[in-house]
Amino acid sequence: MTDSKSKSSNVVALKTAKKAEKCPICSKKTVERFAPFCSKRCSDLDLGKWLGEGYRIPSQEVAGFEESFEEED
Numbered sequence: 001m002t003d004s005k006s007k008s009s010n011v012v013a014l015k016t017a018k019k020a021e022k023c024p025i026c027s028k029k030t031v032e033r034f035a036p037f038c039s040k041r042c043s044d045l046d047l048g049k050w051l052g053e054g055y056r057i058p059s060q061e062v063a064g065f066e067e068s069f070e071e072e073d
C-alpha cells in the first residue's frame with residue numbers, strides 16, 4: 001500500500017523544495033523567489049488548490065494552465 005505516500009508528497013515538497021528543484025505544478029525549474037514554484041502563477045494555482053478543489057483563479061494569466069488542469073478532471 002503506497003496510497004499515503006502520494007497524499008503526503010505535496011506537503012513534503014513544500015517543506016523540502018528549497019533547493020533547485022522542479023515546480024510541483026508544471027515541473028519547470030524552481031525559481032528561488034517563488035520557491036518551491038517556478039512563478040507566482042504556479043504559486044497562485046497551488047494556493048487555489050488548497051482553498052478548494054475546483055476553485056478557478058479569475059485571471060487570464062492562468063488560462064493555459066486551467067485547460068491542462070481540467071484535462072485531469
Ligand SMILES: [Zn+2]
Pocket residue numbers: 023024025026027028037038039042
Ligand atoms: Zn510552475
